Amino acid sequence: MLQELFTPSVQHVLDLAGIFVFAISGALLAVRKNFDVFGMAVLAEVTALGGGLIRDLIIGAVPPAAFTELGYFLTPLLATALVFFLHPQVERIQVAVNVFDAAGLGLFCVTGTTKAYEYGLGLTSSAVLGLATAVGGGVLRDVLANEVPSLLRWDRDLYAVPAMVGATIVALCIQFGELNALTGAMAAVTAFALRLLALRYHWRAPRAYNRRSAAAEES
Amino acid sequence: MLQELFTPSVQHVLDLAGIFVFAISGALLAVRKNFDVFGMAVLAEVTALGGGLIRDLIIGAVPPAAFTELGYFLTPLLATALVFFLHPQVERIQVAVNVFDAAGLGLFCVTGTTKAYEYGLGLTSSAVLGLATAVGGGVLRDVLANEVPSLLRWDRDLYAVPAMVGATIVALCIQFGELNALTGAMAAVTAFALRLLALRYHWRAPRAYNRRSAAAEES
Amino acid sequence: MLQELFTPSVQHVLDLAGIFVFAISGALLAVRKNFDVFGMAVLAEVTALGGGLIRDLIIGAVPPAAFTELGYFLTPLLATALVFFLHPQVERIQVAVNVFDAAGLGLFCVTGTTKAYEYGLGLTSSAVLGLATAVGGGVLRDVLANEVPSLLRWDRDLYAVPAMVGATIVALCIQFGELNALTGAMAAVTAFALRLLALRYHWRAPRAYNRRSAAAEES
Numbered sequence: 038m039l040q041e042l043f044t045p046s047v048q049h050v051l052d053l054a055g056i057f058v059f060a061i062s063g064a065l066l067a068v069r070k071n072f073d074v075f076g077m078a079v080l081a082e083v084t085a086l087g088g089g090l091i092r093d094l095i096i097g098a099v100p101p102a103a104f105t106e107l108g109y110f111l112t113p114l115l116a117t118a119l120v121f122f123l124h125p126q127v128e129r130i131q132v133a134v135n136v137f138d139a140a141g142l143g144l145f146c147v148t149g150t151t152k153a154y155e156y157g158l159g160l161t162s163s164a165v166l167g168l169a170t171a172v173g174g175g176v177l178r179d180v181l182a183n184e185v186p187s188l189l190r191w192d193r194d195l196y197a198v199p200a201m202v203g204a205t206i207v208a209l210c211i212q213f214g215e216l217n218a219l220t221g222a223m224a225a226v227t228a229f230a231l232r233l234l235a236l237r238y239h240w241r242a243p244r245a246y247n248r249r250s251a252a253a254e255e256s
Numbered sequence: 257m258l259q260e261l262f263t264p265s266v267q268h269v270l271d272l273a274g275i276f277v278f279a280i281s282g283a284l285l286a287v288r289k290n291f292d293v294f295g296m297a298v299l300a301e302v303t304a305l306g307g308g309l310i311r312d313l314i315i316g317a318v319p320p321a322a323f324t325e326l327g328y329f330l331t332p333l334l335a336t337a338l339v340f341f342l343h344p345q346v347e348r349i350q351v352a353v354n355v356f357d358a359a360g361l362g363l364f365c366v367t368g369t370t371k372a373y374e375y376g377l378g379l380t381s382s383a384v385l386g387l388a389t390a391v392g393g394g395v396l397r398d399v400l401a402n403e404v405p406s407l408l409r410w411d412r413d414l415y416a417v418p419a420m421v422g423a424t425i426v427a428l429c430i431q432f433g434e435l436n437a438l439t440g441a442m443a444a445v446t447a448f449a450l451r452l453l454a455l456r457y458h459w460r461a462p463r464a465y466n467r468r469s470a471a472a473e474e475s
Numbered sequence: 476m477l478q479e480l481f482t483p484s485v486q487h488v489l490d491l492a493g494i495f496v497f498a499i500s501g502a503l504l505a506v507r508k509n510f511d512v513f514g515m516a517v518l519a520e521v522t523a524l525g526g527g528l529i530r531d532l533i534i535g536a537v538p539p540a541a542f543t544e545l546g547y548f549l550t551p552l553l554a555t556a557l558v559f560f561l562h563p564q565v566e567r568i569q570v571a572v573n574v575f576d577a578a579g580l581g582l583f584c585v586t587g588t589t590k591a592y593e594y595g596l597g598l599t600s601s602a603v604l605g606l607a608t609a610v611g612g613g614v615l616r617d618v619l620a621n622e623v624p625s626l627l628r629w630d631r632d633l634y635a636v637p638a639m640v641g642a643t644i645v646a647l648c649i650q651f652g653e654l655n656a657l658t659g660a661m662a663a664v665t666a667f668a669l670r671l672l673a674l675r676y677h678w679r680a681p682r683a684y685n686r687r688s689a690a691a692e693e694s
Contacts, residue, residue: 067408073461075416076408090314095528097537099316104381124464162542176619181395183404185621189505189514197513242511245562286627292680294635295627309533318535323600343683400614402623 052148053112055141060085060116061127061134063178068124070182077121080178081113088173092149092166096156135236142196143229146171146203147221151211160208167204171228172197191244195235198242203228267367272331274363277356279304279335280346282397284353287343289401296340299397300332307392311368311385315375354455361415362448365390365422366440370430379427386423390447391416410463414454417461422447490586491550493579498523498554499565499572501616506562508620515559518616519551526611530587530604534594573674580634581667584609584641585659589649598646605642609666610635629682633673636680641666 063084067077086103093101103109120127127134149170153163172188175196179186187193206224210216234240282303286296305322312320322328339346346353368389372382391407394415398405406412425443429435453459501522505515524541531539541547558565565572587608591601610626613634617624625631644662648654672678 068464070404070408071410071463072408073410073463075461076410077464079408079416094313094532095538095542100314100375100377100381104314104377104384107378107380110380110384120464122465156538158538158542159545161545161548162538165542165548180399180618180621181405181408183399183402183621185508186619189508189510189517189619191509191511191514197517242513244509244511245506245515245558246560287683289623289627290629290682291627292629292682294680295629296683298627298635313532319533319594319596319600323533323596323603326597326599329599329603339683341684399618400624400627402618402621 048148049108051144053108054137055144056085056109056112057116058134058137058141059088059174060113061120062138062175063113064117064120065124065127065134066178066182066184068120074117074121078114078117080181081117081120082110083181084174084178085113085116086110086174087177088145088149088170088175091173091177092153092170095166095169096153096158098152098156136233139199139229139232139236142171142200142232143203143225143227146200146228147207147225150204150207151216151221154208154211160212163211164201164204164208167207168197168200171200171204191241193241195240195242196232199228199231199235202231268327270363271367272327273356274360275304275328275331276335277353277360278307278393279332280339280353281357281394282332283336283339284343284346285397285401285403287339293336293340297333297336299400300336300339301329302400303393303397304332304335305329305393306396307364307368307389307394310392310396311372311389314385314388315372315377317371317375355452358418358448358451358455361390361419361451362422362444362446365419365447366426366444369423369426370435370440373427373430379431382430383420383423383427386426387416387419390419390423410460412460414459414461415451418447418450418454421450486586487546489582491546492575493582494523494547494550495554496572496575496579497526497612498551499558500576500613501551502555502558503562503565503572504616504620504622506558512555512559516552516555518619519555519558520548521619522612522616523551523554524548524612525615526583526587526608526613529611529615530591530608533604533607534591534596536590536594574671577637577667577670577674580609580638580670581641581663581665584638584666585645585663588642588645589654589659592646592649598650601649602639602642602646605645606635606638609638609642629679631679633678633680634670637666637669637673640669 060081063080063082064077066084067080070076072080086109090101090103093099093103146167150163150167152170153166154160158166176186176188179188188196203224206227207216207221210220210224279300282299282301283296285303286299289295291299305328309320309322312318312322365386369382369386371389372385373379377385395405395407398407407415422443425446426435426440429439429443498519501518501520502515504522505518508514510518524547528539528541531537531541584605588601588605590608591604592598596604614624614626617626626634641662644665645654645659648658648662
């Protein structure tokens with residue numbers, strides 16, 4: 038019931054859109070790393086479906102949604118084909134990709150939190166899993182590509198915090214019995230807007246207190 | 257029933273053979289990375305059992321076969337001991353290792369697909385999990401050794417495609433009700449032969465369309 | 476029943492202490508890698524809870540303890556805050572951190588083995604999962620930080636072996652019906668003491684037989 042924040046068809050279209058843009062980011066990294074077309078497909082699939090997969094394994098929702106819904110599997114292949122033939126053009130519209138990625142982030146932190154709560158987890162754990170749904174795919178993408186996850190790096194604009202805020206809003210709405218299509222959408226939009234602002238104004242998180250001066254020199 | 261493609265004892269011997277050769281590849285990478293004997297054992301276990309472990313977690317077959325069958329756990333230790341004492345000789349017969357590894361690939365894509373289907377997954381998902389069973393251990397091996405997974409690299413001979421073909425043949429056989437010991441064996445042999453041909457003729461997959469000329473210079 | 480080696484409150488305090496020191500090691504690595512405060516928190520959580528998470532997924536204990544017990548989630552955040560403000564002081568007491576980490580290692584290999592056995596795994600598998608519980612978080616930490624897992628490196632003092640000994644003692648005690656608070660504590664103390672001795676005397680494991688002379692030059 039909570040799952041049905043939006044009408045099923047709206048929800049489904051939003052899910053596929055989020056999967057698509059995450060897959061684009063995976064395929065683009067594969068191109069930069071000089072992987073072949075199968076490496077691109079693997080990285081696109083893992084980026085798009087990895088966060089939900091981690092969540093589903095942890096809450097015991099097996100087989101995970103990624104393996105029961107054919108559209109979830111085919112969408113990243115479509116993204117791979119697009120990047121394969123058009124990657125200079127796709128890179129040129131990096132701004133658009135960033136905007137869509139922010140939309141995926143906003144959406145997945147909301148749906149991840151509600152699904153975890155539906156499976157009986159507590160509010161804090163549900164919010165953590167909402168965050169994991171939103172950022173997990175990107176972490177798996179970077180680990181497979183043998184890079185330091187951009188989620189962890191201090192020199193990247195805030196990524197986890199917007200998802201954390203969105204997931205927390207959803208958890209609070211559940212707590213007070215106010216989760217519905219409107220408040221769910223507001224949580225997603227808030228995360229989306231915070232991510233765009235972080236990109237626009239290069240918001241970053243602090244590093245360890247005594248590290249900042251020293252690190253400024255070495256990096 | 258589908259699981260019983262071959263008689264249980266034949267199946268078991270084939271499984272152990274596949275595990276053994278995958279473990280050899282893990283232990284050899286550990287030697288190249290200068291790991292100690294425990295690092296060799298860990299990498300051998302992960303390479304040999306990792307693909308099946310991922311599949312079993314996703315289809316909800318817990319505890320996974322790797323933890324219920326003592327022979328599955330002991331075989332990689334045997335491979336570790338062999339590589340520990342004889343690794344220059346083992347490296348010298350790299351051709352033989354490649355042939356056995358191709359046999360493991362062919363076998364695991366068949367058994368992985370049938371097991372996933374037995375657990376109620378759809379045909380496409382079953383084939384994807386067959387592929388994951390065959391290549392997952394090697395990916396985990398490379399991630400733990402802090403290398404770019406050779407599965408993803410364009411400058412390696414085709415590895416995923418033979419397993420993909422084998423898994424697809426099995427899925428088609430299931431679809432048409434024709435999966436039996438003969439067709440299952442043919443699927444495994446097809447994947448095995450394709451991998452050997454890829455090694456022999458250095459078949460590779462293309463990289464992104466506009467990347468090829470530029471990348472030729474930089475790599 | 477086996478789980479209740481110690482009184483619940485003693486067990487709980489020991490668990491939280493182990494989680495705390497593992498989290499410290501994660502947060503310290505994050506500082507060394509120049510991650511921001513959220514990267515520190517992620518690495519602290521993963522290091523502290525990752526081993527138990529892997530065990531729980533494999534034995535089918537979902538949702539894992541890490542997601543049902545709020546204290547397990549909050550403790551790494553506390554460790555993160557401590558390291559954030561005081562990391563030069565924390566690094567200076569590296570010896571103390573090592574001692575606590577050895578205590579966590581000893582404790583987790585005991586509780587991991589007993590929990591796996593409670594869930595119906597065999598004695599060997601239970602001991603393997605006890606080892607995985609003790610060392611898994613550190614491996615995930617190193618993989619996320621894009622480093623070769625220190626568990627695998629030959630130039631690090633023995634880490635897996637003490638946990639392996641502790642887990643084996645527990646499995647033998649179960650086998651002979653002698654597992655109780657006393658023998659459980661003795662197993663934990665044995666692992667703890669072996670790890671401290673390995674640190675003190677720089678015990679290392681051998682590398683592959685023919686590798687040693689050659690590797691001595693190159694490293």
